[in-house]
Amino acid sequence: MSEYLEIDEDSSGKETIQCAKCKYVFCPLTQNYKNYAIFGEYPLDRAGPAVFYPPSQRFILREFYCPECGTMLDVEMVLKDEPPLWNIQLKPKS
Amino acid sequence: MSEIKIDPITFEILSHKLWQITDEMASVLTRTSGSVVVYEVRDFMTALYDPAGNAVMIGCGVIFHGAATVYAVKHVAETYKDNPGINEDDVFLLNDPYIAACHQPDMVLITPIHYQGELVAWAASMCHVPDSGGIDPGGFCARATEVYQEGFRSPGIKVIERGELRQDVWDTILNMVRDPGGVGLDLKAEMATSQTAKRRVLELIGQYGVEMFKAACAEMINYSEVKLRARLAELPDGKWRAIEYLDDDGVTEQARKVVLTMTKEGDSLTFDFTGTDGQSASNRNSSLAATQGGVFGSLAPMLCYDVPWSQGILNVMKVIAPEGTIINPKMPAALTEGTIGPAYLVQDAALVTISEMLNASEKWKEEATAVWTPSVAGQAFAGVNQHGTFMVTLFMDHQGGGGGARTYADGVDTGGILWQPTTTMPNVEAYEMVLPVLYLFRRQTMDSGGAGKFRGGVGGEYAFMLYHSPTGHAIMPPNGAIGTEAAIGYGISGGYPTVVKRFKMVRDSDIKAWIERGEIPQYPEELKGDLTLLSMRDVWAIGDNDVFYQNWFGGGGYGDPLDRDPEMVRKDVENMLVSMDCAERIYGVSIDHETLEVDLTRTAQRRTDMRKNRLHLAKKAKQ
Numbered sequence: 001m002s003e004y005l006e007i008d009e010d011s012s013g014k015e016t017i018q019c020a021k022c023k024y025v026f027c028p029l030t031q032n033y034k035n036y037a038i039f040g041e042y043p044l045d046r047a048g049p050a051v052f053y054p055p056s057q058r059f060i061l062r063e064f065y066c067p068e069c070g071t072m073l074d075v076e077m078v079l080k081d082e083p084p085l086w087n088i089q090l091k092p093k094s
Numbered sequence: 095m096s097e098i099k100i101d102p103i104t105f106e107i108l109s110h111k112l113w114q115i116t117d118e119m120a121s122v123l124t125r126t127s128g129s130v131v132v133y134e135v136r137d138f139m140t141a142l143y144d145p146a147g148n149a150v151m152i153g154c155g156v157i158f159h160g161a162a163t164v165y166a167v168k169h170v171a172e173t174y175k176d177n178p179g180i181n182e183d184d185v186f187l188l189n190d191p192y193i194a195a196c197h198q199p200d201m202v203l204i205t206p207i208h209y210q211g212e213l214v215a216w217a218a219s220m221c222h223v224p225d226s227g228g229i230d231p232g233g234f235c236a237r238a239t240e241v242y243q244e245g246f247r248s249p250g251i252k253v254i255e256r257g258e259l260r261q262d263v264w265d266t267i268l269n270m271v272r273d274p275g276g277v278g279l280d281l282k283a284e285m286a287t288s289q290t291a292k293r294r295v296l297e298l299i300g301q302y303g304v305e306m307f308k309a310a311c312a313e314m315i316n317y318s319e320v321k322l323r324a325r326l327a328e329l330p331d332g333k334w335r336a337i338e339y340l341d342d343d344g345v346t347e348q349a350r351k352v353v354l355t356m357t358k359e360g361d362s363l364t365f366d367f368t369g370t371d372g373q374s375a376s377n378r379n380s381s382l383a384a385t386q387g388g389v390f391g392s393l394a395p396m397l398c399y400d401v402p403w404s405q406g407i408l409n410v411m412k413v414i415a416p417e418g419t420i421i422n423p424k425m426p427a428a429l430t431e432g433t434i435g436p437a438y439l440v441q442d443a444a445l446v447t448i449s450e451m452l453n454a455s456e457k458w459k460e461e462a463t464a465v466w467t468p469s470v471a472g473q474a475f476a477g478v479n480q481h482g483t484f485m486v487t488l489f490m491d492h493q494g495g496g497g498g499a500r501t502y503a504d505g506v507d508t509g510g511i512l513w514q515p516t517t518t519m520p521n522v523e524a525y526e527m528v529l530p531v532l533y534l535f536r537r538q539t540m541d542s543g544g545a546g547k548f549r550g551g552v553g554g555e556y557a558f559m560l561y562h563s564p565t566g567h568a569i570m571p572p573n574g575a576i577g578t579e580a581a582i583g584y585g586i587s588g589g590y591p592t593v594v595k596r597f598k599m600v601r602d603s604d605i606k607a608w609i610e611r612g613e614i615p616q617y618p619e620e621l622k623g624d625l626t627l628l629s630m631r632d633v634w635a636i637g638d639n640d641v642f643y644q645n646w647f648g649g650g651g652y653g654d655p656l657d658r659d660p661e662m663v664r665k666d667v668e669n670m671l672v673s674m675d676c677a678e679r680i681y682g683v684s685i686d687h688e689t690l691e692v693d694l695t696r697t698a699q700r701r702t703d704m705r706k707n708r709l710h711l712a713k714k715a716k717q
Contacts, residue, residue: 001454003501003547003587003653038712044581047590048541048676051645056579058349059339061590065712070705072588072654077581078337079349084715088450091331091359 001090004066004073005033015092024068032086037064037073039084044077100309105317108302108310109151109402115294116140116153119219119287120516126283129276130528132221134520135490140287142295142311143167143216148405150215150311154516157394158387158437159196159220161408165383166194166202167216170250182208183257185288187267187281188250189226191241191381196437197430198226198245199233201281203253205288207295209304215311217291219284224276224486225476228430230633231272231486232474234573236344237633238377238428245430246270254285272476273486318406322398323361326410330454333357334447338439338468340420341579344376344431344631349580350420352439356447365389365444366414373423376631378575380432380440385421388440389413391513396448396461434574438469439582441513445498446584453587459501464550464650466505466512467495468583470574471595471646473634477568480530480561487529491536492574494519496543496551496648499589504662505551505649507671508538522556530568532561534605534614539593539645541673545680546589546651547658552671553592555645557618559605566638572597575630577647589651590680597628598643605641618643655681656701660692 001007006020007029015029026036042061045052062076062084076085100108119140124133131137139159141152147168152160166188174180186204189195195202200220207215226245228235235244246267253263267281268274299307333355340350353369373379380388386408393411394403401407415422420436423429442465453462471492478484493514497505511517522533536556544550560566574595576582583592603623608615615621621641628634636642663683666672668690677683682704684696 002450003453035715038709038714040708040712044594047545047581047680048593049679050673050675051539051541051593052581056594059580061581063588063708063712064715065708067709067712067714070708072656072708074588075585075590077339077584077591079339079351082337085335085337086333087335087446088454089333089335090454091333 002088004071019066019069019071021071022066022069024066029090029092032084034064034074034084034086038067039064098305098309100306100313104306105310105313109314111298112142112151112310112314113402115291116142116151118294119217119291120153120155122287122290123219123221123283126286127221128279129224129487130520130524131488131490132280132283134518134524135493136517137222137490139163139220141218142291143218144311145171145213145215147171147216148315149408150314150404152403156517157513158384158391158441159200160403161390162194162196162383162387163202163218163220164405164408167204167218169193170204174250178252180206180213181256183254184252185254185285186250187248187253190247190249191383191429191432192425193249194383196381196384196387196433197233198228198247199223200433203281203284203288205292207292209296209299214299214304214307215295217288219287221280221284223280225272227270227272230571231476231569232488232571233430234474234571235377235428235430236571236575236631238430239375240426241428242426244377244428273484276485314402314404315406318398318401318404319409321401322407322410325397326358326361326363329358329451329458331359334450336443336446338443338582339580340378340435340439340576343374344378344575345374350374352421352436352443354443354447358451362412363410364412364414367419367421368414368416370416370419370421373418373420373427377428377431378420378435379423379427379429380421380436381429382415382422384432384437385415385440386413388437389444391441392444392448395512395515396445431573431575434470435576438576442468442582445512446586449586453501462501462586464498464505464544464585464589464652465583466498466649467492467553467647468592469576469647471644472574473570473572475529475568475570477563478565479528480563482564485528489525490520491554491556492646493517494554495646496553496592498649499544499546499548499550499585499652501652504548505543507551508554509551530560530563531558533558534641535616538671540670541676542593542645542648543671544583544585544590544592544649544651545655545676546585547653547655549651550585550592550649553646553648555643557641557643559641560636560638563638568636570634570636572630572634578630583647583650585650585652587652588654590655591650592648593645595645595647599626599628599634599636600624600641601626601637602639603641605639656704660694660697664690664692
């Protein structure tokens, strides 16, 4: 599915999204994994203090992590009030 | 339509010959034009079309123009077939963005090719000429609020009729631009390349016959479509989404976004931009042709790098671009910034979604990439040069933008622009030869590649001053008004974006005292004088003691930076591509400041602590 997300099946045969590193199960494939991850919001200069100086007051980095192993799954660069983007929505097999 | 069937071997030969024609057209342009933008940077397009205007072969160059020009050729073929008529040895000029051009300075020349009186093909080329007569020199009109302020706009005018240059038309066009010498040279270079295309196509027909030529053209389109659909069928079905931002709309402070949902189902691919913000009151809008071209600009190199770039790809690519938005504005919106503003955001968004789709496939994962340099970062220069000639040209050092990180390797440092595979970074000396400027430095920028398990390629920065300027003054209208606040060069799978770009001027500086001492400043902040962060809404002026500075983008990163091999980080520090500060703070690598050796034990502990810290500080999302 991506570098850190993979598809597995639960006991009922439904496809789920899990962390490729620690196998933490986020949610069914039909839902946005970001709603089941944890996240932090930071100014842009987190990605490079010197090259982003002075950092924007409106745009932020929103980092999504696996709640189990802390791996960074995705980074959004968005306006503060933008909801999490469902960036990957694979079609279920059935 | 041809009445004969082409065999695979003959098709292979003819397809390469058609490709070769577009390459030779490019060579003619570079050898004939006197513009740095054309002969040095290669900011142009060459292509061949069938009689109905379908793209047969889009050559390397600025890719998106080849797709946009489909609409130009179709328009001329349909609109002017009876009046003034399409005759042997005619050449038409079109630069109307509301029909097909990407913006006014991108002047498309369209040439019908006849064989024994029958129209058998069209050749087309595009150059970004020095000026189009708009409110600001150089073609990008930062102060324009209507297309009427952006220069002359031709829906298709016959500049050559039956082999004769129309002097009245020629004089009228050059009468409307600031640098008639430079514009005239570029247009004549395009006329020369159209003659080359015509000669080579007729030679091909002479060798293989007109029916075989037609069959080859038809198969170019069919083959591309079949190959692309087969590739799509191997990729997973689903939806991928991306959002890109204009920092502001050029009039108010309101940021404007491009929203893309890409849907892949079986062998079909739809790019739906529903949700994109309404059109801007400034020139920060993209014509529909540029938007279509923008999607093609990412699709062609990502999924069709081994397939002829033809109408077959466009037949598969479905684009939904709501009218009245920054990617399909209504008349009379200005849109000269479109090609390097919203249309670039379209390309970047398309690249992210295509890459995420490839990354979801074990077979195609290695083809995925983070965003390459997400826009350009330049300005025009208008003034009297050291030879006493008034001229207008564009600074295009940003062509050495950083490549996006890949799933298995770093992006290429100052590697180029993904959708401009044959453009090049101009030499410093090329500008110093024709403009009254002296570069103080040009180099790769430390920390400008988006961090990640694999980092983006770094971008660059430079500074110059006026030198041997007879007037001690020049005008510099900016272009590329995106990415000065929002970091639009996204990483994927946990990679960070690349830098934002800055334009600075140190006015009334002490640069001449530095030079007299035999020293060169490394940063504009080292100079005495008034340091200003320049606004993209103004037309800048540079004076005799001023120093101008700008940086340009790198590429986005791939994967979590804490997963990067510590030895790769050490090498980056050694090569001054990553600072010690970022090595420790972003990558979690402990490096001895004297010996540059990595302490693996401390690195492992630091990374463990950083992951724990993420969990400690993070919030739970709403479910």
